[in-house]
Amino acid sequence: MRKRFRRYDDLKSRNQVNYSVSKANSISGLLKRTFTTRDEQTWEKLYTCYIRPHIEFAVSSWNPDTKQDQNTLEKVQHRATKVATKLKNLDYEKRCDLLNLTFLKLRRTRGDLIQMFKFESRSDKID
Template sequence: MPVKHLLKLFADESKLIAQIKNKLDIQNVQDDIDSLVDWAKEWRMAFNYEKCKTMIISKREFTTNNFNPVMSKDDGTFHTIKTKSERDLGVTLSEDLKWNEHVRKAVAKANSVLGMLKRTFTFWSIETFEILYTTYFRPHLEYGAPVWNPYRRKEINLLEKVQRRATKLVQSLKNFDYKTRLEKIGITTLNKRRHRGDLIQFF
C-alpha cells in the first residue's frame, strides 16, 4: 500500500497528513486516498465513509476552495466531509489550531460530573473531597494536557474557575480564600499541575 504522504494508524483509525501548495499536491493526495480504498477493498476492510472527514488548516483560498477529496464506493463516489474541529483520541483539534473548544468541552464535562457528585454526597470532608475530586473530576480537566496546555488567560481562568468552585464543597473551608483552601486540601492550581506535566513530558 504505497502512499506519498504521512500516514498515521491507531487501532481502527487512519489519518493522512499532507501539505497542499498546488494542483499536483491535490492530485497526489487523491492518489493516496485511492490507494487506501483499493487496499481496504482487497483485504475486505471497507472504510466507514460517514466518518471519513477532511480538515484544512490553512488561510489560503486555493487550498480551502479546491481541496475536496473523494472516495470511490461500489455505488459511486463519496465526498469526504469537511470539518472545522474533530475529537481525536480524546482531544478536540480545531482548524485554527486553538484549544478553546477543547477547553470548553472539558469544562462542560467536569461540571456535569461535579453536579452528579453534589447530588450524591451531602457532606464533604477534606478527605472525601480529595478522593472524589482526584478520581472522578480532575482527570476530565487534565487529560492530554501536555498537548493542549493553554497559553491564553481566558482558557486558563476558565479551567481554574471550575476547581475554585469545586473546593467550596468542603463545608469547613467555605470561608477561606482559594489559595488557603488549596493548601488545606493539599492540592495545587490546575495551571501549576499543567506546567509540572509539561516538565515531566519533556524529561
C-alpha cells in the first residue's frame, strides 16, 4: 500500500491537481457517453453534481499556487462548457454566464474568504 502513495510524498499541489483533473476528465467522458442529450440545463446540472466536486475537493487545503495548476483546473470547466451544442461556438466567459457557472479561481477565493470569516467570527472553532 505504501507504493501506491509514493508519488505524492512531496506534498506539492501539482500532484493533487493532476489527480483531480484526471478523475474529472474520466467522469466527463463517462457522462458524455451515457447521456445523449446536449441541452444546457442538463449539462450544467451534470457538471456541478459529478465533475466539479472532483476538482474542488478539499481545495482550501491544497489551493493551487501556480498559474499552470490553476489553468489546468480551469481547462476542465472550459471543456465541460463546450458539451452543450448551442454553446459550443461561444467564448468561455459567455458559456459560463449562460450556464450560471463562475470561474474556478473566483470560487476558490470566495471559499477562502468565507472560511476566513468563520475563523474571525469564531463560528468555526478549531482546536
